[in-house]
Amino acid sequence: MTKVGIARGIFYYYYGDIWKNFFDYLKVPYIISPNTNKEIMENGMKYANDEMCLAFKTYLGHVSYLIDKCDYLIIPRIDNYKLDNQTCTNFLSAYDIVKNTFDIKILNYNIALDKHQNLKQGLINIGKQLGFSKEQSKKAYKYAVGLYKKDRARDITINMGKLNSNKTKILLLAHPYNTYDDLIGRDIIKYLNANNIEVIFSDKFDDKITNKLSEKITKDLYFKYSKDNIGALIYAKDKIDGVIFLSAFPCGPDSLTNELVMRKIDIPHINLVLDSNSSFTGIETRLESFIDMLKGGF
Amino acid sequence: MHKISFPLMGDYNVPIEFLLKHAFKEEIIMPPPITSKTIELGTKYSPEFVCTPFKYTLGTMLEAIEKGADTLIQMGGGCRYGYYGEVQDQILKDLGYNVTLINLVTKGKVDIRRIVKELKETGIKYSKLKAIYYGFIAIKMVKYMDIIDDYIRENIGFEVKDGSFETLKFKMLNDFRQVKSYLELKKLYRYYLKEIQNVPIRKPDKCLKIGIIGELYTVMEPFSNYFLEKELSQNQIEIKRFTNVHYLLFEKKHKIKKYLKYSKKYIKYQMGADAADNIARTKYLCEAGYDGIIHIKSSFCTPEIGAMPIINKIASEYETPVLFFSFDANTSETGIKTRLEAFYDMLEMRKEK
Structure with a gap:
């Protein structure tokens, strides 16, 4: 039976759970690339352009891991959730870049709400390519999204519940593909937890609230994921002790939005920008002094 | 009276200045030509890994401010260029400059209502009718300049007498600056097109x-x-x-x-x-x-x-x-x-x- 490959990078952190549910329901076997490791990252750098961001380089590494292990890769294109909620251009080009770099069949759909192209149609199309009827795919979509929403709501409740914790609280403001990547965010989170810090994740808030809230800091921004993150910061700002901005070098949207936000907020913060040469030792020193400062309370 | 300026790009300062001069009843400040000082200045105050046009345009803005500008115009879109404006505005404010930055393209589109509102808030005087008429001429000017540039690009390497094209183009831009009507512009364009096509080349x-x-x-x-x-x-x-x-x-x-x-x-x-x-x-x-x-x-x-x-x-x-x-x-x-x-x-x- 045909096997679908899911690369553990970029899109995975937004749509991975929905895809898994969708394929589970249809009983389509799939394989997810493992957590990022040195080999995956180095492989990615072989295929990537030098100037691509660390997260995208890693993504290509995950793709290359899957090439001889599946029949299809799932790679969407995410253009926009209406014009004032667009994405970074890597979300627009990933499909075409992979198609031209690797020899593999790709299951692809496009999300462009300004042109009424949405996830439902996308997954139905994918179902069709895999030989399922529209009805079957519709049911699978419903199941997938229903389950995802439940899980997501639970995650949000847990995350937002941490805002009332008695520990020192830090908001980790980052895109989820950086936060939860083994070579980017994991060690940072581990370190913070070990130092008795309550880590709150900027991607686990209700984006219906945060997206709109971002307008308090920026009225012209049109990058959806950055808006959601900024909104989370505004939502949490009175309850947290500090913010860690974490980006993958040289992230396009972050280069501007984080700059603007850091100029406008008066909460203690540090800015961590990671590239493939970053060592955790350097980061650890900065985290240590940041935590000292927060706990010292000056 | 407001002093309006804008970032430079190629020769397009000619139609932009032309339009602003006619549409606004304010003073237009031309930024000095881009030099290595511009980019140095821009880089100094820009975020670390932003793309270079941000640094160039910020640099020109700072140089325009040095020349007295208090209102700056920015536009762009398609990538993060469309978001330059808001960040540059904040950087200028943090540097202590009391300037207004008007972003003509917001969220990927030209929002006329928003622009009108911002102009009103800053008290910039303009004429709607003139903006439309001279806007039309400016657009045609851009078109004519682009056609002529395309021709020059194909042939400039082969001119018999060095500098013939550049001299002509310099004269043309100077004349374009002075035009009063669309007809006049069209006449000038036809004249210069002919002149430029008549420049002897050895290809x-x-x-x-x-x-x-x-x-x-x-x-x-x-x-x-x-x-x-x-x-x-x-x-x-x-x-x-x-x-x-x-x-x-x-x-x-x-x-x-x-x-x-x-x-x-x-x-x-x-x-x-x-x-x-x-x-x-x-x-x-x-x-x-x-x-x-x-x-x-x-x-x-x-x-x-x-x-x-x-x-x-x-x-x-x-x-x-x-x-x-x-x-x-x-x-x-x-x-x-x-x-x-x-x-x-x-x-x-x-x-x-």
């Missing part, structure tokens, strides 16, 4: 032809690409370039569909800014028998970075050499020259075979 049958593609600001602002076109023309090379303001404003919308269809073997979607355009142009340049392609962009330009592997693939399929340049504030000029020389030496050798 060998087998000259090198190179296409320049890439990120729009770097392509259109000669200082930011280290005067690449001039350098090429001094080596008797015919240059083809696609991106100009007329293309971006009026042609792109229609052409992009054709471009996508034309290059559908390689790409299915637009990839932000001019990435897909440049992929289609690569295929075109290869098929049209150009000897080489030069792809230029500013450092960290995400859409073009995405396009590069695909451009590379197409060019190698057609066996057309491509040279990639990524320019930043501290790119070494000698390095560029050396790579360029090696590139056209190689093209010459291929041609002679």
Whole structure:
């Protein structure tokens, strides 16, 4: 039976759970690339352009891991959730870049709400390519999204519940593909937890609230994921002790939005920008002094 | 009275100044020409890994402020360029400048109502009727300039008397600045087109032809690409370039569909800014028998970075050499020259075979 490959990078952190549910329901076997490791990252750098961001380089590494292990890769294109909620251009080009770099069949759909192209149609199309009827795919979509929403709501409740914790609280403001990547965010989170810090994740808030809230800091921004993150910061700002901005070098949207936000907020913060040469030792020193400062309370 | 200024790009300051001068009842401040000081200044106050046009435009704004400007105009879109305005505004405010920055393109579109509101809030006086009429003339001016530039680019390397084209163009721009009506502009355009076409040239049958593609600001602002076109023309090379303001404003919308269809073997979607355009142009340049392609962009330009592997693939399929340049504030000029020389030496050798 045909096997679908899911690369553990970029899109995975937004749509991975929905895809898994969708394929589970249809009983389509799939394989997810493992957590990022040195080999995956180095492989990615072989295929990537030098100037691509660390997260995208890693993504290509995950793709290359899957090439001889599946029949299809799932790679969407995410253009926009209406014009004032667009994405970074890597979300627009990933499909075409992979198609031209690797020899593999790709299951692809496009999300462009300004042109009424949405996830439902996308997954139905994918179902069709895999030989399922529209009805079957519709049911699978419903199941997938229903389950995802439940899980997501639970995650949000847990995350937002941490805002009332008695520990020192830090908001980790980052895109989820950086936060939860083994070579980017994991060690940072581990370190913070070990130092008795309550880590709150900027991607686990209700984006219906945060997206709109971002307008308090920026009225012209049109990058959806950055808006959601900024909104989370505004939502949490009175309850947290500090913010860690974490980006993958040289992230396009972050280069501007984080700059603007850091100029406008008066909460203690540090800015961590990671590239493939970053060592955790350097980061650890900065985290240590940041935590000292927060706990010292000056 | 307000003092309005705007970032520079190529020769387009002529139509922009023309429009602003007529539409606003305020003083228009021309920023000084871009120099290495501009980019130094811009870099100093810019975020670390932002793309270079941000630094150039911020640098020009700072230089305009030095000359007394208190109102700045910014526009852009397609990638993070569209978000420059708000961040630059904040940077200028944090530097202590009491300036207003008006962003003409917000969230990817020209929001007239918002612009009118902002003009009203800042108390800038303008005439709606004049804005429309002179806007129309300015647009035509852009179109005429672009047509003439295309012709010059193809021929400037072969003029019999050095500097003939540049002198004519300089005169033309000066005359364009003074026009009062559309008819006058049209007459001038016809006159200069004829003059420029009459410039004696000596073009060998087998000259090198190179296409320049890439990120729009770097392509259109000669200082930011280290005067690449001039350098090429001094080596008797015919240059083809696609991106100009007329293309971006009026042609792109229609052409992009054709471009996508034309290059559908390689790409299915637009990839932000001019990435897909440049992929289609690569295929075109290869098929049209150009000897080489030069792809230029500013450092960290995400859409073009995405396009590069695909451009590379197409060019190698057609066996057309491509040279990639990524320019930043501290790119070494000698390095560029050396790579360029090696590139056209190689093209010459291929041609002679």
